[in-house]
Amino acid sequence: AQSVTQPDIHITVSEGASLELRCNYSYGATPYLFWYVQSPGQGLQLLLKYFSGDTLVQGIKGFEAEFKRSQSSFNLRKPSVHWSDAAEYFCAVGAFQAGTALIFGKGTTLSVSS
Amino acid sequence: DADVTQTPRNRITKTGKRIMLECSQTKGHDRMYWYRQDPGLGLRLIYYSFDVKDINKGEISDGYSVSRQAQAKFSLSLESAIPNQTALYFCATSPARGYNEQFFGPGTRLTVL
Numbered sequence: 293a294q295s296v297t298q299p300d301i302h303i304t305v306s307e308g309a310s311l312e313l314r315c316n317y318s319y320g321a322t323p324y325l326f327w328y329v330q331s332p333g334q335g336l337q338l339l340l341k342y343f344s345g346d347t348l349v350q351g352i353k354g355f356e357a358e359f360k361r362s363q364s365s366f367n368l369r370k371p372s373v374h375w376s377d378a379a380e381y382f383c384a385v386g387a388f389q390a391g392t393a394l395i396f397g398k399g400t401t402l403s404v405s406s
Numbered sequence: 407d408a409d410v411t412q413t414p415r416n417r418i419t420k421t422g423k424r425i426m427l428e429c430s431q432t433k434g435h436d437r438m439y440w441y442r443q444d445p446g447l448g449l450r451l452i453y454y455s456f457d458v459k460d461i462n463k464g465e466i467s468d469g470y471s472v473s474r475q476a477q478a479k480f481s482l483s484l485e486s487a488i489p490n491q492t493a494l495y496f497c498a499t500s501p502a503r504g505y506n507e508q509f510f511g512p513g514t515r516l517t518v519l
Contacts, residue, residue: 301446326507335410335496336449336510382448393439393464394508398448 294319296385298397305373306405313368313400315383325366326384326394327357336382342366353377378404409433410511412497418517425484427514429497435509436502438480440464440472442493443513449496455480456502487518 297316305311317323324343328336340351347359357368366383383397410431419425429438436457441449451464453472461472469491473481484491494515498508 328510335512336498338507338509341507393451393454396441396449398446 294385294395296383296395296397298381298383298400300400301398302401302403304403304405307375308372311368311370311373311377311402313381313383313402315366315368315397316364317366317383317385318364319385324386325357325359326386327351327355327366327368328382328384328396329353330380330382330399332379339368339381373402373404375404375406378402410497410499410509412495412511412514414514415512416515418519419487420519421488423487423518425487425516427482427495427497427516429480429482429511431478431497431499431509431511433499433501433509434477435499436477437500438474439498439500439508440470440480440482441496441498442466442491443496444493452482452495484516484518487516489518492516492518 295318299314326341327339329339330336339355340349340357342349342359350356355370357366359366380399380401382399384394386394413428439454440452443449450466452470453464455461455474458474471483494513496513497511500508
């Protein structure tokens with residue numbers, strides 16, 4: 293069965309420090325992978341997406357993610373975290389097939405300390 | 407103007423009441439989705455529609471129904487609301503072709519007393 297696992301429920305990072313949020317997926321076909329961010333009281337905004345090609349993808353707000361097929365992972369990174377990055381982050385997997393929808397992980401809440 | 411709008415944004419209701427949440431989009435997308443979000447559970451799919459005549463149940467459809475009135479409108483109904491349907495509800499859209507990238511509305515916070 294398709295699934296997405298975000299092992300970390302809550303992470304606290306100091307402002308200016310680097311960040312890595314983990315995402316592992318289980319999917320039988322070639323996956324299409326997404327990271328979304330949800331700021332408090334807001335809807336979900338797409339940070340970045342991977343469909344094919346270069347396994348390191350760049351997104352908005354200085355985020356990047358690396359697709360590693362051998363590890364079934366799509367981890368999100370940022371070299372220097374800003375206080376405004378405090379939010380909930382969701383990894384999702386989908387496929388280019390009729391009759392499918394995205395499968396979301398349960399999310400990781402990021403807190404930023406000063 | 408927002409591409410995906412949801413009304414109402416907040417709603418408090420009582421057990422047993424019928425509630426309708428509405429979603430409209432100006433993105434011209436064929437596919438529309440309803441999710442609910444609960445703390446620690448992420449987003450779970452309630453229903454999705456790939457066009458006006460194609461409606462499908464998601465992971466947690468029990469207690470919910472939907473109506474796709476037009477390409478741009480997708481409504482979610484709770485026929486008889488119960489307290490465990492208290493949650494944040496999101497509508498999303500995606501194009502018919504492509505990689506299922508979804509665009510989300512701002513959400514409706516529903517409280518059932």
